[in-house]
Amino acid sequence: MTDCEPGRPLPTIDMLNAPFWEAAHDGRLVVQQCAICGGHEWTPQLVCSACLSGTLVWTPVSGQGEIYALTIVRAMQVEAMPPPYVVAIVLLDEGVHMLTNIVDADPQSVRIGQRVEIAFVQERAGISLPCFRPIGNDAGIDSPLRSSAGGGP
Ligand SMILES: [Zn+2]
Known part of the structure; x- marks a missing residue:
């Protein structure tokens, strides 16, 4: 059960x-x-x-797409999923939306429009959950903190 x-x-x-x-x-x-x-x-x-x-x-x-919408869960909802974590809607390149989690990324770095790829998470009972992770170094690339960091120490 x-x-x-x-x-x-x-x-x-x-x-x-x-x-x-x-x-x-x-x-x-x-x-x-x-x-x-x-x-x-x-x-x-x-x-x-x-x-x-x-x-x-x-x-x-393809297993690739972009983040269409997201929220960061900051309060404990399920004991097995300690916060913070990202709940997102990913728009696959094939045009369908999937409700999912973004994994392998700092939740603060995740952005709408970010490119992501499938990252199955193995769960009990042989179930693999379709989660997504940012592709390459696309984590937080449009961060205003990064773009304003020039000009020396
Ligand atoms: Zn049809």
């Missing part, structure tokens, strides 16, 4: 989302893509939100 184990909340896996979690377990990020109009879907749907086709196919995606 994973619901009774201590730790961060884990997803409920059902017939609709199982292919996503199976791919995540293998380290692959997939979303549904419409075989008729080519649009991508996230979260898992029964029909395409653009053309109402029922031919959605799980498709690998």
